[in-house]
Amino acid sequence: MxxxxxxxxxxxxxxxxxxxxxxxxxxxxxxxxxxxxxxxxxxxxxxxxxxxxxxxxxxxxxxxxxxxxxxxxxxxxxxxxxxxxxxxxxxxxxxxxxxxxxxxxxxxxxxxxxxxxxxxxxxxxxxxxNEAHQYTGIVELLLQFGWTWVGLLAVDSESGEKFMEILQTLLFQKGICLAFSERTPKGTYLEEYYNLLSPWLQSYHIIAESKANAVVVYGEDKSMFYLQLLLAAGEAENVTSLAKVWIMTAQLDFSAVAFRTSQDMRPFHGSICFTVHSNxxxxxxxxxxxxxxxxxxxxxxxxxxxxxxxxxxxxxxxxxxxxxxxxxxxxxxxxxxxxxxxxxxxxxxxxxxxxxxxxxxxxxxxxxxxxxxxxxxxxxxxxxxxxxxxxxxxxxxxxxxxxxxxxxFSENRQLEGGFDITNLVTFPNNSFLRVKVGRVNLQAAPAMGFPINEGKMVWHRSFQQVPPLSQCNKNCPSGTRRKKKEGEKFCCYDCDPCSEGKISYQKDMNDCVGCSEDHYPNKNRTQCIPKLISFLMLEEPLGMSLAFGSVFFSLLTILSLTIFRKHQDTPIVRANNRDLTYVLLISLLLCFLCPLIFLSRPDRVSCVLRQMAFGVVFTVTVSCVLAKTITVVLAFMATKPGSRMRKWVGKRLASSIVLTCTIIQAGICTVWLGTSPPFPHFDKRSVMGEIILECNEGSAAMFYCVLGYMGLLAIVSFIVAFLARKLPDSFNEAKFITFSMLLFCSVWISFVPVYLSTKGKHMVAVEIFSILASSAGLLGSIFAPKCYIIVLRPDLNSKKQLIKKK
Known part of the structure; x- marks a missing residue:
């Protein structure tokens, strides 16, 4: 030996x-x-x-x-x-x-x-x-420094073959790729070194051309002699591509490379050596x-x-x-x-x-x-x-x-002393110092792994970044995911931004993950942020604008009602059922006040109240308009000699129309409440970054039944008023009803697609706007001309003018 x-x-x-x-x-x-x-x-x-x-x-x-x-x-x-x-x-x-x-x-x-x-x-x-612990130590070391693109040199022997086979499997399982794996010739002390130099030259060029900065070396003492010769030659020629982190296995026991003190040790500066534990x-x-x-x-x-x-x-x-x-x-x-x-x-x-x-x-x-x-x-x-x-x-x-x-000894007749992990520091006189930076302790708990004291580590002077990188490409930053490059190893990848609604909170994540329903990704898609609860509030500008419109038109309605009450004995007010006019004005007032319910925080009571009140009040309004239209038609038909329509003209007919239409709508709302009533609902998906607190209609079919029934009444009123628009009179109310119903139908027909295409608070705003616009159309078309005559043209407010023929 x-x-x-x-x-x-x-x-x-x-x-x-x-x-x-x-x-x-x-x-x-x-x-x-x-x-x-x-x-x-x-x-x-x-x-x-x-x-x-x-x-x-x-x-x-x-x-x-x-x-x-x-x-x-x-x-x-x-x-x-x-x-x-x-x-x-x-x-x-x-x-x-x-x-x-x-x-x-x-x-x-x-x-x-x-x-x-x-x-x-x-x-x-x-x-x-057992060498298996050294395999684990090498893999953990690579993972700790993030080295996923590494080279492997193993001696061409039975143990080298086994080492390469087992380590490659472990590296693959941990997501580490081999940039190259070279077999080095096995030498003996009886051979001339130049017989083995040629195979080493091939490995030399592969190492120099590789971008892998971490190289695991497994071999025998003799193989280190040739590696040192080649690296010393590269150091002398200032070949920076040969500056690597050499990870030596315990078989080498690094001092075996020193056959001559004149050999250059500088290429191994910063190397990491696994050595049998010693004291x-x-x-x-x-x-x-x-x-x-x-x-x-x-x-x-x-x-x-x-x-x-x-x-x-x-x-x-x-x-x-x-x-x-x-x-x-x-x-x-x-x-x-x-x-x-x-x-x-x-x-x-x-x-x-x-x-x-x-x-x-x-x-x-x-x-x-x-x-x-x-x-x-x-x-x-x-x-x-x-x-x-x-x-x-x-x-x-x-x-x-x-x-x-x-x-x-253990049961397998092995001494369980573990391995020391040493960092090699070289000096100009070819001396070196082993600095212990960690230990593979077999008695330690497996979950603890082995700590590396990175503060003691030294690295080769050629590395611009410490610890050096050894990767096929740079890490994918947070907010992106790894996308495999076709035809290359899995450690080589592109960085693909996370798709909408997903994040990556770590570097080099294979897939982006979705946020929970009550969170949403930030701008860079690196973390999930809690969503804000959103609903249309009175305090915000949009809510204040709609509330102002509601109050403004309510005051106009009250003003119109006051004018009509003050001039209730004039011909215009008394014409076409004065009491029905008062009911219509009161129902319009309630229509204008309905949006205030929509501007409160949705809860079970407000959700039920806003839809039911909207449906019933609007039905009363439209049925009053229908009753006024039918009254106008019957009134002119009753003036013909011998007409049987005289018995239908009166307050009873108008009241019956309003009451019947309202009861039908109330029945529809009752069925709605009994089967699937509206309820507060948190919509976490429709709008990014917000949890929309809204009123779910419960049964969409019943909601559209309510709208459809009101639309039916409005269409009937429009048709009747349109047919009666040419009846002779200096003040023909049917003309104004025709225009008001045309406006009313136009608003609610356009409401449906707009309502379905909006989300969140804007959906509520669309419904409020439709309520105000349609109610204002009725108020302006039917009562604005009458108020104008009553206040500004009292000369036209006479029975003579009311029945004057063309």
């Missing part, structure tokens, strides 16, 4: 070795764990090669320097447990051999989720959480600071590491460095890209893995000591300990490590 293809010690992997040695040393020095037992370890490298992984695993099971598996020619036994490997494929290759020996395998870098059958068939004890272990930094290649003891890697890191040479070494190593060099003087002083997530997992094995062995020895019959045979049994005996104790192990964090 330690050498690259040029036999150089990889700094990050060497920290793994130091963490292993540090943990073993602590266990051996702790009298509370495995007293009188000393742990030892062997280190083998897989070179990220399938062939070398099998070779190294078989070498563990062979006699040293013999490579004969299953054959032991000395006292050395097979190891009690194995810690490794770093990636999922390496762990699987090791398990293919170790499963036959039932040797516990504690993996510190195998994240890929397993199915149930695979979990039972492999002897894995995972020192890292600072007391004493580990002190160990690192105390390292000295001249006192390395059994550490056979330290001098090689020292030469590579500080570019110096030791006596009798083959290194091509002119400066000799003095031993005064300090690791904490190196940039982070050369060596990290803080314990990384993988090193922390190795540290915990050593303690898991130690506590498992300790629990097994304690179970032996409880059996009194076995105490004397304890030492021989320790010498004959078989690896498979450790499994039940490892599954149930639970303890607090030196940092105070609980270490225990």
């Amino acid at each position: 330690m050498y690259d293809f040029n036999c150089r010690v990889v700094p990050k992997n060497y920290q793994h070795v130091l963490a292993l040695a540090f943990a073993v040393s602590e266990v051996n020095e702790n009298p509370q764990i495995l007293p009188n037992v000393t742990l030892g370890f062997h280190i083998h490298d897989s070179y990220f090669s399938e062939r070398m992984t099998y070779w190294a695993t078989l070498d563990i099971l062979s006699t040293p320097y013999r490579f004969v598996p299953n054959y032991q020619c000395d006292v050395q036994k097979n190891p009690i447990a194995i810690i490794g490997g770093l990636d999922f494929e390496t762990s699987l290759h090791m398990a293919a051999i170790l499963i036959g020996y039932k040797i516990p395998q504690l993996t510190y870098g195998s994240f890929a989720p397993e199915d149930a059958s695979q979990s039972q068939s492999t002897p894995f004890y995972r020192m890292v959480p 600072e272990v007391q004493g580990f930094k002190s160990l690192l600071r105390s390292l000295n290649p001249f006192t390395a003891g059994e550490d056979g890697f330290l001098q090689q590491f020292w030469q590579q890191t500080f570019h110096c040479s030791f006596p009798n070494s083959v290194a091509e460095f002119s400066e000799p190593c003095t031993g005064q060099e300090k690791l904490d003087s190196l940039p982070s890209s050369g060596f990290e002083m803080s314990m990384t997530g993988h090193s922390y997992s190795i540290y915990n893995a050593v303690y898991v094995v130690a506590h498992g062995l300790h629990a097994m020895f304690q179970s032996w000591l409880k059996d009194r019959g076995v105490v004397r045979r304890w030492r021989p049994q320790l010498q004959n300990l078989q690896p498979w005996q450790l499994h039940p104790f490892l599954r149930s192990v639970s303890f607090n490590n030196s940092v105070g964090e609980e270490v225990s």
Whole structure:
């Protein structure tokens, strides 16, 4: 796990070795764990090669320097447990051999989720959480920053294929699109890097041309080396299109890119890294600071590491460095890209893995000591300990490590430590700083998700907006909805304004929503506003105008009635039934006062009263006009010699006509009240922004029956008056009745379509106007000429003038 293809010690992997040695040393020095037992370890490298992984695993099971598996020619036994490997494929290759020996395998870098059958068939004890939690963390991170247009780079391997398949499904479910998804070649430390550079160049151009600013990278340590080479080249050429937010998965453990401290780290400034949860272990930094290649003891890697890191040479070494190593060099003087002083997530997992094995062995020895019959045979049994005996104790192990964090396995033999989310800050000397900005905590409630401290975040200097956008197009603002672009992914869309009556109160809504009936959209269609209750009131200008007209014509009617009462004995007043004239004037007065009922707030009483009063009073008025018309006709017919019409002329006929017509209308109104009377109604749909408080007719048919009956009486009056218009007289009242009925019918015929085409208070205003106009037409046509003669031309108000022939 330690050498690259040029036999150089990889700094990050060497920290793994130091963490292993540090943990073993602590266990051996702790009298509370495995007293009188000393742990030892062997280190083998897989070179990220399938062939070398099998070779190294078989070498563990062979006699040293013999490579004969299953054959032991000395006292050395097979190891009690194995810690490794770093990636999922390496762990699987090791398990293919170790499963036959039932040797516990504690993996510190195998994240890929397993199915149930695979979990039972492999002897894995995972020192890292299930990768499924990392998928969730990546998706939640993208959603938190609103990144819906992202790129994906995954290594061309079994785990990379699974990662891409699962993540694409999750992204689709959350409405996130992939701008591109590239497979990067899987490399080994035994291959020349230029053999793999060509496929990376293809990915380089795709990344540069994409508008996606967020790129998720899943791979192995080696793949990061090539990515860094390409991005460093783009940084040197000032290619701003390569400024991305790199989201690194925990498999990469970012320091693995630092094969050389001279490599440029600036392209990764502001990157977001998922790392296995780690904590600072007391004493580990002190160990690192105390390292000295001249006192390395059994550490056979330290001098090689020292030469590579500080570019110096030791006596009798083959290194091509002119400066000799003095031993005064300090690791904490190196940039982070050369060596990290803080314990990384993988090193922390190795540290915990050593303690898991130690506590498992300790629990097994304690179970032996409880059996009194076995105490004397304890030492021989320790010498004959078989690896498979450790499994039940490892599954149930639970303890607090030196940092105070609980270490225990779940049912699937996984450590539930969670992931740290770190933000990478780079410096000109190619050093970098990991800033923890959040954590995927598996013990937290699912609804809480994981908080990101955005105040600690830093971003690449090329971004003009922070946090940067990573979308196919800009967000659709409130008041619009997303409209899919034909032939493109669902994250690419146009913004379409909400239709009438609908709003969108958030950005990027797929559909606009309608307001409730008592609300309406504002001008920008971003929120619903409560509607105002509207009805025709006396206080508003329109209501005041109609009320003024009602009062004005009422006063004119009273004036006409006063004039007629004062001159009641004159021929004009006495002609054509004086009492019928008084009834007509009083009914006209009531007609003019009816609109005042319409100008009050609609309630059950006023709604019933306004329609019934209107129908009955107008019927009385029209029936009086009809009675006067019939009286005029009969009066002239009765003047002919021998006419039988004399007996019909008189007050009784007029009273009978008025009473009969009124009773019929009252009967219609009674049926209306008994079946479906008018009632107050809130109309929430007709007018935008208003709730119209109106009187619903209840039965529209009965309402039009009332109007139709009045219209019938008016038409009959008009026909009769029209036929009698040429009767000889100096003051022929039939002419004026004909004109008044023509005006009356014209008003109410035009009323129906206008009434049906208006809404709200204007509908009430139309009805009031029709009442006033038709009543004023009757008052002006019938009584204005008479009042003119009575007041201004009294010389014409004589019996002689009344019966004068043409």
